[in-house]
Structures are given as C-alpha cells and as structure tokens.
Amino acid sequence: MKVFTIRNLCKTYHTGEVDVHALRDVSLDVDSGEFIVLLGPSGSGKSTLLNIIGGLDVPSSGQVLFGDQDLSAASESALTAYRRRHVGFVFQFYNLIPSLTVRENVALVTDIVSDPMPVDEAVDRVGLTPRRDHFPAQLSGGEQQRVAIARAIVKRPAVLLCDEPTGALDYETGKLVLDVIERINVELATTAIVITHNAAIAGMADRVVRLGDGRILGIENNAHKLRPAELSW
Numbered sequence: 001m002k003v004f005t006i007r008n009l010c011k012t013y014h015t016g017e018v019d020v021h022a023l024r025d026v027s028l029d030v031d032s033g034e035f036i037v038l039l040g041p042s043g044s045g046k047s048t049l050l051n052i053i054g055g056l057d058v059p060s061s062g063q064v065l066f067g068d069q070d071l072s073a074a075s076e077s078a079l080t081a082y083r084r085r086h087v088g089f090v091f092q093f094y095n096l097i098p099s100l101t102v103r104e105n106v107a108l109v110t111d112i113v114s115d116p117m118p119v120d121e122a123v124d125r126v127g128l129t130p131r132r133d134h135f136p137a138q139l140s141g142g143e144q145q146r147v148a149i150a151r152a153i154v155k156r157p158a159v160l161l162c163d164e165p166t167g168a169l170d171y172e173t174g175k176l177v178l179d180v181i182e183r184i185n186v187e188l189a190t191t192a193i194v195i196t197h198n199a200a201i202a203g204m205a206d207r208v209v210r211l212g213d214g215r216i217l218g219i220e221n222n223a224h225k226l227r228p229a230e231l232s233w
C-alpha cells in the first residue's frame with residue numbers, strides 16, 4: 001500500500017533578490033512500512049522535502065498525497081490535523097521540556113491525540129523504563145533522543161520522520177538510536193524516513209534516495225538490509 005505519492009515537487013525560496021531552488025521536480029512513491037534513507041550533501045533539499053512530506057511546509061508547485069489526501073492543497077488547519085494524527089517527528093536536537101520527567105514529556109502528547117498507546121509502552125519501546133522518572137538533564141544525549149522517539153510514537157503515527165536523528169550523538173550512541181528507530185519500523189510497521197549526511201546509515205534502509213541540488217540523483221534498493229550493529233563509519 002502506498003503512503004505517499006509525490007509528483008513534480010518544486011520548492012523555491014525567494015530571499016531578497018535571490019531565488020533558491022531547494023527542490024526541483026522531485027517525484028517519489030513511498031510504500032507503507034518502508035524504511036527510507038534520504039542522503040545528500042548540505043543544502044541538497046533533504047529537510048525541505050521532509051518538511052513538506054510532514055506538512056510543516058508547502059511546495060511551490062507539484063503534489064504530495066498522503067493516501068488520497070492532497071497535502072499540497074490542504075488548508076493550514078487540515079495540515080495541523082494531519083501532523084497531529086499521522087506524523088511523528090524526530091529532530092537532531094531533542095526539544096524536551098527540562099522540568100518534566102521522561103514519562104511526563106511523553107504523556108504531554110497523549111492529551112491531544114485520540115487512541116494513543118499507553119505512555120509506559122512507548123517508554124518501554126525505546127528501552128527507557130528504568131529511567132522513566134528522570135529529568136532530561138539526568139540523561140545522556142542518546143537517552144534524550146530516545147525520549148524524543150517515544151514522544152513521536154506514542155500517538156501511533158503512520159510515519160516517523162527523522163531529520164539527522166544521530167547528528168549530535170557519538171558513534172555508539174548513534175547506533176543505539178538507529179536501533180530503536182529500526183525496531184519501531186519493524187514492530188509497529190511505521191513508515192520511517194530518515195535524513196542523514198552519513199552514507200553508512202544507508203545500509204539499514206529498504207531504499208536509499210540520493211538528493212543533490214534539489215533533485216533526486218538516484219534511488220537504490222538494498223537487497224540485504226544491515227542491522228545498525230553491522231554498520232560502521
């Protein structure tokens with residue numbers, strides 16, 4: 001089943017006299033349950049594409065369908081509802097609330113969605129049950145990122161969109177976080193789209209989409225996916 005149909009997507013930012021073409025004629029289909037890695041150098045359009053898929057930004061032209069909902073023609077309030085119901089975001093920095101514990105940071109989301117998973121289940125799925133009453137300052141960077149993942153998945157989103165989720169983490173901690181994202185993808189069948197600069201991470205994807213200068217340069221299928229523990233960089 002297809003979750004996203006992306007056709008001829010263009011995004012141009014007008015800043016002063018200059019037009020920046022962040023996306024140029026991007027077309028892509030994403031199947032439900034897929035694990036996609038978006039790879040490309042800085043400025044190639046990865047975040048712009050992820051933000052449009054996640055309903056945080058709108059294209060200049062072209063179309064994005066989520067199932068049969070046309071996100072490119074959606075109102076602001078329809079996009080808000082879409083993000084709230086269907087999208088879990090994970091960013092490079094964790095954006096946790098320092099005065100709330102792990103459980104409380106995750107529980108915040110459950111107030112604004114219907115049919116969330118139990119908070120303790122979300123915390124358990126990221127391996128933080130022993131730390132659930134701790135505050136963010138008492139956790140390592142990798143643990144804080146796992147809280148951010150628990151917060152993203154507690155609403156049972158259709159898609160998990162991750163923008164450089166390991167960008168601020170060291171090697172081993174980064175792998176632990178990738179392991180959690182992989183497990184969510186497999187166990188909950190959540191479609192995962194992960195942005196990275198790091199070509200080694202591409203080995204764990206079903207498909208690798210390479211972006212350059214706002215265009216898709218190539219798409220590769222991994223015949224044999226690697227576990228995060230098997231990746232090295």
Ligand SMILES: Nc1ncnc2c1ncn2[C@@H]1O[C@H](COP(=O)(O)OP(=O)(O)OP(=O)(O)O)[C@@H](O)[C@H]1O
Binds near residue numbers: 013015022197
């Ligand atoms: N709000 C904005 N206003 C103007 N230009 C922007 C804006 N957002 C992005 N751009 C430009 O669009 C291009 C693509 O940016 P984008 O952030 O999508 O790239 P990226 O591949 O995610 O880069 P990075 O890996 O550095 O995060 C860049 O040239 C960037 O400067």
